[in-house]
Amino acid sequence: MYTPPLARLIEQLQRLPGIGPKSAQRLALYLLSRPREEVTALAHAILDCKEQVGHCQVCGYLSVDPICEICRNPDRDDSTICVVCDSRDVIALEKTREYWGKYHVLGGVISPMQGIGPDQLNIPTLVQRVVKGGVKEVILAINPTVEGETTTFYVGKLLKEFTKVTRIAFGIPIGGDLEYADEMTLIKAIEGRQELQ
């Protein structure tokens, strides 16, 4: 149905997350309709990104340099480390403009069923950072799923003897309605209740 180069492009686009056959076809035909310079720029951007972006040697966040901008920033608080499972979580927390500590990206959560154990995650470097000293608090900001919970408890247990370990709160979202909250969220919200100051 398609000429071979177009079929190849559709096939490649279909591999992207959230892109089905129809979307892939739409994107491929759109790219064909654009000027050569625009398509070249897109191709170069993808290649440059792949070739240049790696992981920070300290925290594991995405970075062009061996040490990322956040870790290099002298204005950020060295004594607090926020542990997240993915680089996307760093972006989400940075958007809040409320957190001025540093990060540590684990690169996933423990999932025995998928063959991901503690050895497959960026945990040893986190332990090294904490053991080295100077860290007053580690905040565990890992997704509240069953596997995320296991990861939180596992990492927390490892670090507890060296520093204060806390975890982010979870419960009813701001603007939410108790009536429509699911039972799991309500259980967690009640467990994590706080005394009124």
Next chain:
Amino acid sequence: MAKTYRATGINLKGMPLGEKDKLLTVLTKEYGLVRVVAPGARKYGSQLGGRSELFVVNDLLLTRGRTLDRIVQAEMQESFLRLGQNLGKLTCAQYLAEIVLKQALANQPQVELFCVFTDLLQQLQKQERLTAILPVFVQGIYRLLALAGFAPQLYRCAISQEVVVPAAAPGRNVPFSVVAGGVVKPGVSAPISHYLTAQELGALQALAAKELPPEVLLLSRDAWLVLERVLRAYTQYHLEMHLQSAALIERCFHL
């Protein structure tokens, strides 16, 4: 055929689908294994967020789709959230879930399998000590195998059908053949995968009982790990599968 249907099921596996949906594999009492879409489950504040989590039992209202069915409503009946607070418990639960995923049938009632699996999760969840988890877990593997009709032969030689009596001398002198399907008499021509002690054989035989006898519960952690390895090899061979979670078992129980 009705467009919507009701089912009670436990979530065995979940993966992201598109921007905000989740694709769940659910073991239901009424229809066996079903793959369903939990629409918007990954959206912040979604009512399906918690209900689409691993090992949550829900009463579901589902609608049939062209390729995949979708969840219209879900009401949580039971959750095994505390399994996540311990790496050993999560690994055991996911190990058992892998076996269930392999043996469960689609489009057929699976009431017994559903009840056995949820019972195993309840038992795993309530164990406090790490050493108490292993007997429950190993018995769980055996119960699932027995339910599938694959329980190993433990009293008679799997080849000659003669009664196997362990030698009085201590040591590993009971040959077990995964390929032959259980214990074998010494000297029979079958590939031997493991050698068991009389005590380990006794423990394997006791796994069929509803409650494990106290002397079996006192077995050492290493002995339970041997039994797990035997049943793992047996399960992987006869169910033709690779148990991913098994890689973490030794690590969890050798801490």
